[in-house]
Amino acid sequence: MSWFKIPKLLENKDKMFSLFLNKNRCGGCQACVYVCPTGILEMGDELNMRIAYTPRVKEGKAKYCTACKRCEYGCPDWCIYILDELDNGNVIKKAIV
Amino acid sequence: MSGIGPMYPNEKPENPYVLVSYAGHLLGNYSSRLCAGCGYGIIGHIFTRLFEDEKLDPKLYPLVLGIGCYSQMLLTVHYATQKVLSLHGRAPALATGMKMANPLMKPIIFTGDGDCLGIGGNHFIHTCRRNLDCIILIFNNSIYAMTGGQAAPTTLFGAKSTTTPYKMFENRSDGVKLALAAGATYVARTTVAHPRTFMKYFRKALKHKGTSVIELITPCVTYFGSKNLNNLGSEYLGFKGEKMDTAGKMIDWIKRNSVRINQAKFMNEEELFNKYILGEFRYAPDQPEYSEEYAKIQKIAQGDR
Amino acid sequence: MDMGNNKRFLPEGKYLMMGNIAMSEGALAAGLNFFGGYPITPSTEVIEHLAVRLPQIGGVCMQMEDELASINAVIGASLVGAKAMTATSGPGICLMTETISMAANLEIPFVFCDVQRNGPGTGYVTEPHHNDIGLMRFAGNGEFQVITLAPMSCQELYDLTLVAFNFAETYRCPVFIMSDAYLGHLHEVVKIPSKEKLEKMVIEREIPEDITGKFSYKDESTGKYIIPKPPIMGTDYCPGMFLSQPHSLEGMPTPKPQLFTEMMIKKITSNIDKIALTDTYKLDDAEIIIIAYGLPVRASYRAVDLARKEGIKVGIFRLITIWPFPDEKVKEAVKDAKVVIVPELNYTGVIAEQVERVTDLNTPIIRIPNVCEIHHPNDILKVIKGVAK
Numbered sequence: 194m195s196w197f198k199i200p201k202l203l204e205n206k207d208k209m210f211s212l213f214l215n216k217n218r219c220g221g222c223q224a225c226v227y228v229c230p231t232g233i234l235e236m237g238d239e240l241n242m243r244i245a246y247t248p249r250v251k252e253g254k255a256k257y258c259t260a261c262k263r264c265e266y267g268c269p270d271w272c273i274y275i276l277d278e279l280d281n282g283n284v285i286k287k288a289i290v
Numbered sequence: 291m292s293g294i295g296p297m298y299p300n301e302k303p304e305n306p307y308v309l310v311s312y313a314g315h316l317l318g319n320y321s322s323r324l325c326a327g328c329g330y331g332i333i334g335h336i337f338t339r340l341f342e343d344e345k346l347d348p349k350l351y352p353l354v355l356g357i358g359c360y361s362q363m364l365l366t367v368h369y370a371t372q373k374v375l376s377l378h379g380r381a382p383a384l385a386t387g388m389k390m391a392n393p394l395m396k397p398i399i400f401t402g403d404g405d406c407l408g409i410g411g412n413h414f415i416h417t418c419r420r421n422l423d424c425i426i427l428i429f430n431n432s433i434y435a436m437t438g439g440q441a442a443p444t445t446l447f448g449a450k451s452t453t454t455p456y457k458m459f460e461n462r463s464d465g466v467k468l469a470l471a472a473g474a475t476y477v478a479r480t481t482v483a484h485p486r487t488f489m490k491y492f493r494k495a496l497k498h499k500g501t502s503v504i505e506l507i508t509p510c511v512t513y514f515g516s517k518n519l520n521n522l523g524s525e526y527l528g529f530k531g532e533k534m535d536t537a538g539k540m541i542d543w544i545k546r547n548s549v550r551i552n553q554a555k556f557m558n559e560e561e562l563f564n565k566y567i568l569g570e571f572r573y574a575p576d577q578p579e580y581s582e583e584y585a586k587i588q589k590i591a592q593g594d595r
Numbered sequence: 596m597d598m599g600n601n602k603r604f605l606p607e608g609k610y611l612m613m614g615n616i617a618m619s620e621g622a623l624a625a626g627l628n629f630f631g632g633y634p635i636t637p638s639t640e641v642i643e644h645l646a647v648r649l650p651q652i653g654g655v656c657m658q659m660e661d662e663l664a665s666i667n668a669v670i671g672a673s674l675v676g677a678k679a680m681t682a683t684s685g686p687g688i689c690l691m692t693e694t695i696s697m698a699a700n701l702e703i704p705f706v707f708c709d710v711q712r713n714g715p716g717t718g719y720v721t722e723p724h725h726n727d728i729g730l731m732r733f734a735g736n737g738e739f740q741v742i743t744l745a746p747m748s749c750q751e752l753y754d755l756t757l758v759a760f761n762f763a764e765t766y767r768c769p770v771f772i773m774s775d776a777y778l779g780h781l782h783e784v785v786k787i788p789s790k791e792k793l794e795k796m797v798i799e800r801e802i803p804e805d806i807t808g809k810f811s812y813k814d815e816s817t818g819k820y821i822i823p824k825p826p827i828m829g830t831d832y833c834p835g836m837f838l839s840q841p842h843s844l845e846g847m848p849t850p851k852p853q854l855f856t857e858m859m860i861k862k863i864t865s866n867i868d869k870i871a872l873t874d875t876y877k878l879d880d881a882e883i884i885i886i887a888y889g890l891p892v893r894a895s896y897r898a899v900d901l902a903r904k905e906g907i908k909v910g911i912f913r914l915i916t917i918w919p920f921p922d923e924k925v926k927e928a929v930k931d932a933k934v935v936i937v938p939e940l941n942y943t944g945v946i947a948e949q950v951e952r953v954t955d956l957n958t959p960i961i962r963i964p965n966v967c968e969i970h971h972p973n974d975i976l977k978v979i980k981g982v983a984k
Contacts, residue, residue: 198301198302199301199302199303199304213303213305215298215301215304215305217298217299217301218298218320220325220326220327221326221536222326222327222511222536222537222538223327223536223537223538223539224327224332224537224538224541225538226538227538227539227541227542228483228538228541242298243298243326245326263485266332266335266336266485266486267332267482267483267485267541268331268332268335269324269326269327269328269329269330269331269332269335269537270320270326270331271305271307271308271311271320271331271335272305274305276303312835349829349830350829352828352829354671364836364838369835370835371835372828372829372833372835372836373835373836373837374674374828374836374837375836375837375838375839376667376697377667377693377694377697380663380664380667380694383659383663383664383667383668383671384667384668384670384671385671386657386659386664386667386668386671387629387631387667387668387669387670387671387672387673387674387675387679388671388672388674388675388828390629390655390657390668390672391628391629391655391671391672391675391676391677391679392675392676392677392829394829395675395829412660412661412664413660413663413664413667416659416660416664584650584655587650588650588651588653590650591647591650591651592602592650592651592653
């Protein structure tokens with residue numbers, strides 16, 4: 194297995210957190226879209242390995258993410274999550290909100 | 291290990307809670323055979339997070355599971371837990387034997403709506419009556435999903451399932467009212483769309499000495515959601531619903547179909563008919579608990595008063 | 596659990612005891628810690644006696660809401676390391692069969708006492724009728740082997756309960772003790788040995804000292820199946836999950852269920868020499884052989900004595916273990932016989948069918964059926980005399 198980097202949906206440099214999405218494991222259930230309180234997620238256009246559409250952040254709305262973690266708690270496949278970042282995405286430290 | 295589920299490529303950086311789940315600890319990646327959007331994926335995540343953050347001792351908190359789609363959680367929760375898969379409906383009785391033989395343990399019981407309120411109704415009533423020190427989690431998706439979508443005792447009036455193809459016409463049973471009547475001392479209900487509330491109730495139940503019953507409303511997309519319309523529970527409002535074929539739409543429906551306990555006092559019966567009432571219904575600490583009362587009997591029998 | 600109490604053992608000596616009580620005292624001497632039951636005639640005295648005795652020694656006696664809950668509670672207690680037992684009658688076994696089959700798959704040890712009564716249905720509750728023999732062998736879905744013991748007196752009820760607990764710990768399968776309504780309520784003298792002798796006879800439930808690596812069923816030196824000591828939940832000696840589905844030698848789900856079924860059956864049939872207990876009486880020169888078990892044996896002894904006085908050569912081959920049926924021993928015992936007589940307390944002659952299976956086609960087998968009435972020695976003597984001519 195080759196080790197891809199998991200794509201970041203958005204990155205907030207002031208509060209030092211990023212939103213990651215594991216595109217291959219996502220099942221396309223839209224739970225994160227409906228649960229987000231600021232409504233910044235929407236479904237995308239491309240199919241992944243599981244033949245499902247994956248979410249993406251709406252244009253220009255990335256600054257409204259408050260890292261409330263409702264998408265992380267609501268994902269049935271444990272795919273979308275917020276992590277702190279201290280260097281190039283290789284460190285795992287949980288964001289404290 | 292194809293018995294766990296399909297495997298997708300390992301990637302970095304991984305969700306830290308995936309690495310402490312059973313498949314993640316063994317193989318480094320999360321996999322399960324659940325449907326996309328199943329509520330039990332959400333519950334498995336929250337439970338693993340609680341087990342890891344509270345640093346629960348796996349020797350003191352065994353898991354007892356019944357039969358249903360949530361039996362998959364044997365393979366998705368924390369790797370250090372010790373689990374038993376019992377028969378359909380008999381999980382509270384097995385937990386009674388475990389608790390009385392080793393009074394230091396506190397079993398956590400996972401049951402479903404058909405498992406606990408259908409075939410296992412008798413054992414549930416008597417476990418609550420004895421006020422045994424355990425936590426009973428009832429996962430209510432209002433359908434028998436494992437066998438293909440048959441009607442359950444908790445299916446809403448007017449819903450469609452494979453054994454009620456015209457419409458469901460029976461009165462639905464209510465787990466919270468049954469637990470209250472039987473005598474459980476901490477009774478609450480919440481949904482999968484309110485995970486922080488569930489974590490708060492679960493932490494309270496861990497400290498409570500007595501039977502805690504927490505009912506969780508979960509979505510079943512494949513069998514309940516894809517066959518029923520959005521206006522179930524709000525027919526009196528008169529709008530035309532659409533099918534709930536993704537988990538997001540079903541979670542949205544659950545949130546709109548539930549009312550808080552303080553709100554429910556001001557609503558009439560027609561509005562409350564098919565809704566879910568959320569909140570804490572009873573919290574009574576310091577009631578006599580079964581294994582402690584039995585220890586007193588042992589002292590009397592051995593002659594020291 | 597508090598085990599340091601010395602009230603567990605009765606002082607050494609002779610006691611006048613009822614059958615059900617003798618069995619409870621035998622279970623206590625074997626290390627019983629948990630009893631879950633439901634009152635049913637004729638086994639109610641067991642739970643009533645243990646409700647007084649078990650709290651005295653730090654154990655737990657629970658009356659559950661029905662038979663299904665009792666057997667599930669017994670399995671739960673046995674998973675956590677307690678020695679557990681239940682007692683019921685015919686209608687109770689019918690309700691408990693699903694759990695017996697789950698326990699046979701997970702290899703959880705427990706002891707089950709069946710005080711038989713007349714059937715089918717409700718029946719006469721105070722009359723003996725050995726009608727559950729087939730049920731004990733085939734209770735539950737799936738293929739597995741069980742052990743069934745048949746005592747014939749109150750002293751044997753005490754001794755064989757100890758043996759039953761030892762078999763359960765060693766072979767990890769369901770063990771049944773077959774009693775009945777008359778034997779359970781019979782008052783006889785029981786001789787109880789001293790505490791030191793009893794402690795040597797009992798196999799304890801304990802964790803082996805050298806646990807390394809994962810829990811497995813494989814013997815490292817030979818690569819074959821061994822019966823490991825029962826795992827205990829709540830300690831380190833435990834596999835992570837108990838799933839009642841076929842597993843391989845390493846304890847993981849297997850793609851070949853045939854290997855698992857073979858393991859379940861062979862673990863009893865390959866040890867049949869140690870499990871099959873039998874007894875003989877004046878068998879050396881016998882031409883007529885009586886094969887019996889349970890209550891009819893008592894009448895057979897008297898009938899044999901009377902017949903020997905008249906010069907008829909007759910002997911008894913007594914079965915103490917009924918399942919697994921000791922094929923080789925029975926074949927060996929009846930190879931020189933001219934006639935075999937099988938008196939049983941049922942109509943169809945369940946054990947007579949098994950005897951017919953292993954004997955020569957030329958040897959006639961005569962049954963003496965009797966339902967709800969115990970045999971009189973003259974009944975058996977009449978048949979012996981009729982055959983001896």
